[in-house]
Amino acid sequence: MPRTTKKTKPKKKTTTAKKTAPKAKPSKEGTTRKAVVKSESQKQPVKISKKTPQLLRGFKDILPGEQKYWDLIREKGEIFAYDYGFERIDLPFVEETSLFIRSVGKETDIIDKEMFSFEDRGGESVSLRPEATASVVRAYINHGMLNLSQPVKLYYIGPMFRYDRPQSGRYRQFNQLGFEILGDIHPVLDAQIIILSYNFFKELGVPVNIQINSIGCPECRKEYKVQLINYYKTQKADLCEDCQGRLTKNPLRLLDCKHEKCKTISEDAPQIVDWLCDECKNHFVKVLEFLDEIEIPYNLDPTLVRGLDYYTKTVFEILPALQDSENNNKKAQNSLGGGGRYDNLIELLGGRPTPAVGASIGVERAILKIKELEVEVQEKESPDIFIAQLGEAAKRKSLAFYEELRDEGIKIVESFSKDGLKSQLDIANKLGVKYTLILGQKELAEETILLRDMEGGVQETINYNKAIKEIKKRLGL
Ligand code: AMP
Numbered sequence: 321m322p323r324t325t326k327k328t329k330p331k332k333k334t335t336t337a338k339k340t341a342p343k344a345k346p347s348k349e350g351t352t353r354k355a356v357v358k359s360e361s362q363k364q365p366v367k368i369s370k371k372t373p374q375l376l377r378g379f380k381d382i383l384p385g386e387q388k389y390w391d392l393i394r395e396k397g398e399i400f401a402y403d404y405g406f407e408r409i410d411l412p413f414v415e416e417t418s419l420f421i422r423s424v425g426k427e428t429d430i431i432d433k434e435m436f437s438f439e440d441r442g443g444e445s446v447s448l449r450p451e452a453t454a455s456v457v458r459a460y461i462n463h464g465m466l467n468l469s470q471p472v473k474l475y476y477i478g479p480m481f482r483y484d485r486p487q488s489g490r491y492r493q494f495n496q497l498g499f500e501i502l503g504d505i506h507p508v509l510d511a512q513i514i515i516l517s518y519n520f521f522k523e524l525g526v527p528v529n530i531q532i533n534s535i536g537c538p539e540c541r542k543e544y545k546v547q548l549i550n551y552y553k554t555q556k557a558d559l560c561e562d563c564q565g566r567l568t569k570n571p572l573r574l575l576d577c578k579h580e581k582c583k584t585i586s587e588d589a590p591q592i593v594d595w596l597c598d599e600c601k602n603h604f605v606k607v608l609e610f611l612d613e614i615e616i617p618y619n620l621d622p623t624l625v626r627g628l629d630y631y632t633k634t635v636f637e638i639l640p641a642l643q644d645s646e647n648n649n650k651k652a653q654n655s656l657g658g659g660g661r662y663d664n665l666i667e668l669l670g671g672r673p674t675p676a677v678g679a680s681i682g683v684e685r686a687i688l689k690i691k692e693l694e695v696e697v698q699e700k701e702s703p704d705i706f707i708a709q710l711g712e713a714a715k716r717k718s719l720a721f722y723e724e725l726r727d728e729g730i731k732i733v734e735s736f737s738k739d740g741l742k743s744q745l746d747i748a749n750k751l752g753v754k755y756t757l758i759l760g761q762k763e764l765a766e767e768t769i770l771l772r773d774m775e776g777g778v779q780e781t782i783n784y785n786k787a788i789k790e791i792k793k794r795l796g797l
Contacts, residue, residue, distance in 0.1 A: 377492070378484070378486035378491050378492030379492055380491060380493070380684075386687075388697050388699060389687040390683070390687070391700075392524070392690070392697055392698075393524075393683050393687065394477060400516060401475040404499070404512065404516050405473050406473040406475040406499055407473065407474055407475070408475055408476065409474045409475070409476050411449070411452055411455040411456065411459060411476060411478070412449075412455070413448055413449055413478070413481075415447060415454070415458070416444070416445070417435070417437050417445040417446055418445070419447075419454050419455070420450060420451075422454075422668060422669060423453070423457065423630050423665055423668065423669060424450065424451065424454065425628060425629025427569040428573075428627055428629055429627055430627060433483070433484075434450060435448075435482075436448040436450075436483055450481060450482045451496070451628070451680065452480065452498055452680070453662065454630075454665075456474055456476065456498075456500045457662075457669055457676070458669060460472065460474075460674075461666065461669060461671040466666075466671060470504055470674075471504035471509065472501075472502045472503050473499070473500070473502075474500050474502070475497070475498060475499045476498050477498070478496070479493050479495050480493070480494055480495070481493050488688075489654075494682060494683070494684050495682075495683035495684060496680040496683065497683055498678060498679065498680035498681070499513060499517075499659075499678055499679050500677075501676060502666070502676040503674050503675070503676065505603075505675035507606035507607045507610065507634075508606075509677050510603075510610075510633070510660075510661055511610030511616075513678060513679045514607075514611060514616060514618075514659075514679070515611070515614060517657055517679045518530055518638070520681065524686065524690060524695065525695040526686065526690060526693060527640070528638050528639060528640055529618075529619060529639045529642075530611075530619070530636055530638060530639075531618070531621040531636060531637045531638075531639055532611075532618045532619070532620060532621065532624070532634065532635070532636040533592070533593070533620065533621050533624040533625070533634075533636070534592065534593060534596060534600055534603070534634055535572065535592055535626075535633070535635055535660075536595065536596045536597065536600040536632070537597065537600055538632070538664070540592075540595055540596050540597040540600055544590065544592050544595035545571050545572070547590045548571045548572070548575075548589060548590060549567060549571050551590055552567055552585070552589070553567065555585045558581050558582075558585060559574070559577075559581070559582055559585065560577060560581065560582050562577065562579075570629075572625045573625060573627065574589070575589060575622075575625050576624065576626075576627075586623050591622040593622060600633055603634070618636075626658060626660060632660075632662060632663045632664055633660070633663065635658070635659075635660035636659060636679075637658040638679075638681070639655060639656065640654055640656060654685075656681065656685045656689065657679060657680055657681035657685075658679065659680060660677065660678075660679075661676070662676050662678070663675040663676065701731070702751060702752035702753060703731040703732060703733040704731045704753060704754050704755065705725065705730055705753055705755050705756070705791060705795075706732070706733050706735075706744070706751060706753045706755075706756040706774075707721065707732060707734050707759070708745065708756055708759070709736070709744075709758075709759045710739070710741055710758070711760060711764075713764055714759045714764055718734070721757075721769075724788065725788065728788055728792065730791060730792070730795065730797065733751055735747045741758065744756075745772075748774060749774065753774055754773070754775070754795070755771055755772060755774060755794065756771075756774060757770065757771060757772075757787065757791075758772060758779075763781075763784070766781075767785070768782060768784055769782055769784050769787050771787070771791070
């Protein structure tokens with residue numbers, strides 16, 4: 321493969337990365353500044369705008385005010401992982417493009433339309449991960465986890481990237497919390513993944529519906545696909561353009577098209593459950609029996625196929641608990657999470673034949689729902705102590721005192737850059753601390769410190785050397 325990287329001689333004291341413009345204007349500093357540089361991989365000139373950079377479409381900043389929701393999901397994710405015996409795995413955001421093509425499937429929307437793929441400097445095609453199951457499987461094979469005691473239970477949380485049309489609840493960078501169980505075919509594990517997902521939302525205060533189906537194995541799907549194609553062929557003229565293509569490329573996906581006309585046609589389509597082989601049928605029945613056993617409510621949805629090629633047998637989706645008609649209308653966008661079994665993926669990627677099942681939860685969607693339902697989310701606990709200082713010497717002393725208090729495990733805040741007492745007390749009030757310690761010239765000279773009770777405004781002078789003990793006593797530490 322030809323290398324696309326061309327080594328350019330490093331220039332002395334230039335402020336931009338590469339020289340590509342034929343004539344460079346001298347900059348104010350006398351160095352050579354270029355208006356354009358070339359992207360290494362595509363060799364396209366990159367325009368450098370002088371405007372304030374803006375967020376890319378479909379991307380989001382998560383500001384401090386939002387963090388309590390993220391903390392909630394992360395913390396709950398960790399607790400659930402612990403409770404159900406999953407260990408954390410962190411995976412790279414960039415992988416070989418072929419990993420996703422081979423696993424998610426060539427004819428899927430994700431691969432066909434939504435991948436962020438590019439050539440790296442070594443000329444290799446790489447992609448920002450659109451999902452993480454493929455990476456989990458790659459890591460499972462790469463690190464010889466096939467030889468550990470099975471099943472191996474892993475969880476992850478992190479960003480995924482899909483070049484989809486952005487709208488409310490659909491971003492180009494979004495986060496998923498995922499749980500994967502690799503190395504065991506027992507249907508009780510499908511049930512456990514569903515139970516975990518259901519309980520996750522229940523504990524968040526978001527009621528959900530589980531939609532479930534079985535899409536069988538490649539064997540039983542063979543005959544079913546023939547039936548499906550025959551059925552849709554008779555209605556081909558009424559199908560949307562995408563579905564006309566799906567007829568030959570990915571017939572299963574005809575079933576979950578969101579176009580009204582296609583949806584109506586799908587109502588009478590042959591159902592996969594009628595074509596399942598005995599093994600797949602038994603597996604599905606067992607999964608449902610386990611769910612019944614602990615009374616997890618679910619709806620059988622014969623049109624549910626999910627958009628990724630690697631699924632076998634059980635597939636499920638987590639929808640917010642709405643009226644069925646509402647759910648049907650908004651299905652794809654509403655979906656809070658989903659998953660299923662992928663018994664052939666490990667072998668397909670070069671590992672020993674190994675069954676697996678997993679789920680992923682859309683973090684942004686979960687947060688949107690929490691907000692919409694006005695679920696009360698705990699604010700971060702207020703700090704206990706504010707330290708105010710007046711004058712240079714006191715500033716220096718309070719800097720050291722701050723560290724001492726922190727070492728003692730006291731939740732302390734400051735505003736060292738401020739000088740006036742009033743502005744510091746205003747901040748202390750805003751932060752909702754119980755006490756403010758005030759250190760000024762007088763206190764320094766007398767080796768004391770003022771302790772101000774923020775509720776009543778009462779101030780007392782205490783001995784500096786006994787201050788920590790006194791504060792701890794008052795805070796009940
Ligand atoms: P999938 O990997 O497509 O099965 O998606 C699993 C979950 O991730 C979905 O149910 C959504 O909650 C979430 N999700 C998928 N795509 C997006 C997106 N573009 N923006 C936000 N969340 C998404």
